[in-house]
Amino acid sequence: QKEVEQNSGPLSVPEGAIASLNCTYSDRGSQSFFWYRQYSGKSPELIMSIYSNGDKEDGRFTAQLNKASQYVSLLIRDSQPSDSATYLCASWNRDDKIIFGKGTRLHILP
Amino acid sequence: KAGVTQTPRYLIKTRGQQVTLSCSPISGHRSVSWYQQTPGQGLQFLFEYFSETQRNKGNFPGRFSGRQFSNSRSEMNVSTLELGDSALYLCASSPDSGLNTEAFFGQGTRLTVV
Numbered sequence: 687q688k689e690v691e692q693n694s695g696p697l698s699v700p701e702g703a704i705a706s707l708n709c710t711y712s713d714r715g716s717q718s719f720f721w722y723r724q725y726s727g728k729s730p731e732l733i734m735s736i737y738s739n740g741d742k743e744d745g746r747f748t749a750q751l752n753k754a755s756q757y758v759s760l761l762i763r764d765s766q767p768s769d770s771a772t773y774l775c776a777s778w779n780r781d782d783k784i785i786f787g788k789g790t791r792l793h794i795l796p
Numbered sequence: 797k798a799g800v801t802q803t804p805r806y807l808i809k810t811r812g813q814q815v816t817l818s819c820s821p822i823s824g825h826r827s828v829s830w831y832q833q834t835p836g837q838g839l840q841f842l843f844e845y846f847s848e849t850q851r852n853k854g855n856f857p858g859r860f861s862g863r864q865f866s867n868s869r870s871e872m873n874v875s876t877l878e879l880g881d882s883a884l885y886l887c888a889s890s891p892d893s894g895l896n897t898e899a900f901f902g903q904g905t906r907l908t909v910v
Contacts (some may be wrong), residue, residue: 718896729886729901739898761853774839782852782894784829788838 692775692787696722705762707790709775712756718778721760723771724789730774734760765794791792798823800889800902808908814875817905820867821889827851829869829899830862833884842885845870846893877909 689712699705707721718737722730734750736758738743748761758777762769772789778784801820809815817866821828841854845864862872868889874881884906888899 707889720898722901732898732900733897735896744819769804776839778894783844783854784899785829785841786839 690775690777690785690787694788695791696793697790698768698775698793698795699765701765701767703765705765705769705794707760707762707773707775707792709758709760709787710756711758711775711777711785713778713779713781713785714753714756714775715780716756716777719749720776720778720784721747721749721758722774722776722786723769725771729745733774745749760790761764767796772793775783798902800887802885802887802902802905804905805903806900806906807906808910809877810910811879812875813876814873815877815907815909817872817874817885817887819870819872819887819889819902821870821887822900824893825889825900826868827890827893827897827899828864829888829890830870830872831888832856832884833886834905839886842872844893851893874907876910882907882909883900 721734724730734749736751742749746763750759774789775787827846829844831840838868843853844851864870884904886904887902
């Protein structure tokens with residue numbers, strides 16, 4: 687069973703600090719990875735995609751990929767209360783399917 | 797540019813009935829995927845359609861089916877509804893299919909089976 691694992695949280699982070707969200711995946715053949723943000727009662731919204739080892743930055747968000755360790759992370763700098771949401775990690779695996787983790791609830795403390 | 801549109805937004809059905817959900821993808825997008833989201837199981841892949849063909853399928857029973865029309869609009873059908881089918885059904889559209897293709901979600905259809 688190919689899986690994407692995330693800590694369910696909640697992860698509480700003070701406003702202005704860095705929030706670090708982590709994700710591991712079991713299919714070594716996975717090549718594409720995505721982070722989605724989902725506010726309560728809303729649909730997932732794509733934040734970042736990453737395909738190569740290393741870091742990818744977009745504004746306050748940085749995605750990190752380590753294929754050797756089968757590990758993906760999302761860093762949110764200068765966290766804001768509006769960042770409070772559930773963050774879903776997803777990978778496109780060798781079965782040509784996108785698999786989602788169950789998400790990490792992030793709570794930014796004002 | 798209009799986003800992904802799903803109709804209806806909310807639906808209440810009785811066990812044993814069938815239901816059809818509709819999804820209009822972003823203009824120019826040719827791939828439509830369907831997902832079921834529940835608190836216990838998270839977001840689970842149902843199937844993907846690309847150029848009117850089912851390209852891939854998740855691990856759901858045959859009661860769940862779909863189709864895609866020539867204008868890329870897609871419908872999903874669930875027959876013989878069970879209480880466990882109560883969930884948020886999300887449609888996502890992508891410009892293309894396969895690796896490195898980003899998916900954009902609609903607002904979802906909240907289905908309640910009573």
